[in-house]
Amino acid sequence: MKQGLEFRDVSFSFGIPILDSCRFSLELGSLTVLLGPSGCGKSTLLRLASGFLRPASGTVLFGGLPVLSPGRSRFLIHQDVDQLFPWKSVLANTALPLMVGPNPLAGEEAEARAAKTLGMVGLAERKDDFPRQLSGGMKQRALLARALASDADLLLFDEPFVSLDAFSRETLQELLVELWHKSGKSILFVTHDIREAVRIAKTIIFMHPNPGDAQIEPLVPTGQPLRELETTEALTLMRELRRRFQPDRG
Ligand SMILES: Nc1ncnc2c1ncn2[C@@H]1O[C@H](COP(=O)(O)OP(=O)(O)OP(=O)(O)O)[C@@H](O)[C@H]1O
Numbered sequence: 001m002k003q004g005l006e007f008r009d010v011s012f013s014f015g016i017p018i019l020d021s022c023r024f025s026l027e028l029g030s031l032t033v034l035l036g037p038s039g040c041g042k043s044t045l046l047r048l049a050s051g052f053l054r055p056a057s058g059t060v061l062f063g064g065l066p067v068l069s070p071g072r073s074r075f076l077i078h079q080d081v082d083q084l085f086p087w088k089s090v091l092a093n094t095a096l097p098l099m100v101g102p103n104p105l106a107g108e109e110a111e112a113r114a115a116k117t118l119g120m121v122g123l124a125e126r127k128d129d130f131p132r133q134l135s136g137g138m139k140q141r142a143l144l145a146r147a148l149a150s151d152a153d154l155l156l157f158d159e160p161f162v163s164l165d166a167f168s169r170e171t172l173q174e175l176l177v178e179l180w181h182k183s184g185k186s187i188l189f190v191t192h193d194i195r196e197a198v199r200i201a202k203t204i205i206f207m208h209p210n211p212g213d214a215q216i217e218p219l220v221p222t223g224q225p226l227r228e229l230e231t232t233e234a235l236t237l238m239r240e241l242r243r244r245f246q247p248d249r250g
Helices: 042-050 088-099 107-120 134-148 166-184 193-202 234-246
Strands: 003-014 016-027 031-035 057-062 073-080 154-158 186-191 203-208 216-221
Touching: 003 042, 003 186, 016 042, 016 057, 016 186, 031 042, 031 193, 042 057, 042 073, 042 154, 042 186, 073 134, 088 107, 088 166, 107 134, 134 166, 166 186, 166 193, 186 193, 193 234, 203 234
Parallel strands: 031 186, 031 203, 073 154, 154 186
Antiparallel strands: 003 016, 003 057, 203 216
8 A cells, every 4th residue: 555644543632622632644646535514624734735733742643654744745625715815817726736845836837726726626718717707616626736737746625615505516426426527536534514525535534522542533445435325325324423423322
């Protein structure tokens, strides 16, 4: 197994413990959904993976190297579409991360790469628009394009589709899986929505609310993503996951 994201005995607290000796590892190029009840620490785990937070003890690694700060190999995308700068066009927003930091690309080269990924998400025609001219779903597409254009090998999604209507949400789930296939990037996707997890995950890991050794449970190597939810396999999986959300229901 080629080493992707790895947590080695990671502990973290905000005064209250969030992670306690947490350990798991994900294969490079995998599409993993991190599922867990609200408040269990999923966003915190993503921020540790991206390097915006540092563990109190233990080590976070990506590609075998310790994650010590935010860096170009990892890209965090959250649900807040206000990550797009309102005064910049969709194209300029998409190209921006390529033009800052170490080894920046020249404007033309960055925009050429951004235009390509905007095409991949179906926004080629809207590249000169400003964010206010886009729907919520289109803004999320623009954020996807920005992440794809970046040099990052690991994309960390924090409930990106939570505020979208059901149809846009399903369309974007399909797009995400398609882009994962095409790009070969590793994806860790956080959600508390069981249906979303079962639909898109190749692998699901479940995060229990109580910190401790078994907080992260490698769950189902579910095979190929983009699962029909009405199949017996998917229904069984959803039932099993619901039980984990409400353990006292047996
Ligand atoms: N900056 C912070 N300072 C103090 N406590 C925090 C901070 N950020 C998060 N917390 C607390 O840490 C715990 C985990 O929060 P986190 O946002 O990681 O959970 P989550 O699983 O992503 O939740 P949700 O699914 O509702 O987004 C919560 O109890 C939260 O109140």
